[in-house]
Amino acid sequence: MNFENWLDQIGLSKRTADSYSGALSRTISGWAIEAKLIKRPLTSIQSAQKFRDVAEQIKALTIFQEKNVKGKGMYSAALNQYEAYLDDTSGETIQEDIEDVLSNDSLEKTEKLTQINARVGQGKFRQQLIDQWKGCALTGFSDTRFLVASHIKPWRASDNQERLDCFNGLLLLPNLDKVFDLGFITFMECGGIKISEMLENKPLLGISADMHIELGDAHQAYMAFHREYVFEKRYGG
Template sequence: MAIEYYVGRFQSLKMNNSLGRKSPHKVCMLLAVMDLIQAGYIVGNRIELNTTLKERFTQHFKRLSQSNDKNTPENPFFHLRSDGFWHLSYHQGYDKESTKRYSAKAIAYAFLDDELFDYMKSFIVVDQLKDALVSNLSDMTTLFYRWLVNVGKTENTARDYITVIKGDISNWLMDSGLLEDNLTDIHSYYEFSRYEQKARQLEQFQIEDTRKKGMYGAALSHYHKFFADLTKSDVKADINQVLSDNTLTKTEKSILVNTRIGQGHFREKLIQLWGGCAVTGYRNTQLLLASHIKPWRDSSNQERLDKFNGLLLLANLDKAFDLGFISFDDRGKVLISDYLEAPEVIGLKEDMALKLTPAHQYYLEHHRNEIFKRN
């Protein structure tokens, strides 16, 4: 089948609407599978519902789920069989007709159409598939609102950002003949990026952004970061850089790619080092992200694998740290930027601290000097 066939399939997944909106489970499962194929963890067309896949599913689910959604990766693993490209292999004594829900006793593994599996291995084609999946998430403004609140913006700021993106900025682009639909109706990261640049070049945008002290630019920047987070486009670019580095061996590339997507030995080293969330102590590692202190793109290959260049954090703290809204002083005490308008929303208190070793100091100094948004 041509790629257009699978793009169409991905854009029209058969999704559960029982809560009055589309559940994100199938999208999260397919994103997780593509991540693991790209990382070289899944090397053959055989997908097992193991701990690694469940953890990767959970990372996407934490970003895309809403309050009533339940973290049940076994459901999309089973129900994707109704979409035509995802197939299940059954243990002896079981078959499709007799198996009505996921059971490890009944189901051995899943596999894809061979053509689709090949497309998922391609760093060129996979972006089309990810963009197609995002089109199933119809309520982008709700996701953006929740993302903003989760990184410490107040509800008022979140509403203001959504208002100017859906209102003024979209209207200016449409009035200039540059845009047909609202910016929040766009479901492609790369397409949004193009319109973002066009918006920033508009005279009306520049005048109003100056008058509003940068609020319009901040709204676009945050929506860009939200979109990149939604599709993990920044991760994909970093993985491409590793794979195109001819100075690395195949094994070295595999290790670095696994590190970049938060899997592999680097994550295990952080779990052993911290034992739980480095800030809160929360110990369910399925809900924790392996985060670099000195950002991946600024680090050498040796620094990318150094466990002292890593923190194990809950997702909202990971995002706040990545955006420079929080950092830590040389004693480990949390530093909270004024840009983090509602630190209490993400569970931050001024007396929180890390237990540091001397080996952390170099990386944290870089984060304070280069990433942290000082007051």
């Protein structure tokens, strides 16, 4: 799946997808090539980690900062979207996380297995979410065969205890899990949904402004992290 098809799949219009794709492959790539950060267009990069490293250098360029302000954040959004695309389609992030667990000498063998299962949404972590939510946390859909066990505070940002904490998890339908994981939606302290202005075709994704989730006190710190570092950082509300 190429970048433009992925943007279409997550609900962006063709016009928006074309804007991001063009900005990435031509304009931003041109700045990066001129600054000798890369030799080929950014779209030739298929490693999420390599792209993150290059993107940070691009964001430090004066021309990028000036044009990004004039473009109301469009260029930074294009970079963020391509990073999300690579994370979503390469499988690299999950594999790296599993390798980090396996190489962690401070964890016992059984602890490593527990954490790996939690990372891929299985095992005890998933069962605890099923027991807690009884179904999709947002819609109430109860057939757990179709539901995804998702971390609120991303796995990579969590410590060993947080990774296994059932209050750092939501049980969601796949479409809702995807938009939450990518930062297109988040939830306020009261449980009300907050939707990024960049998310298009909301009805097709089953998302509406009146959606609500029941959050307990133990969920709040995790959701606050999601609002600040996943939702607001990536899409700026």
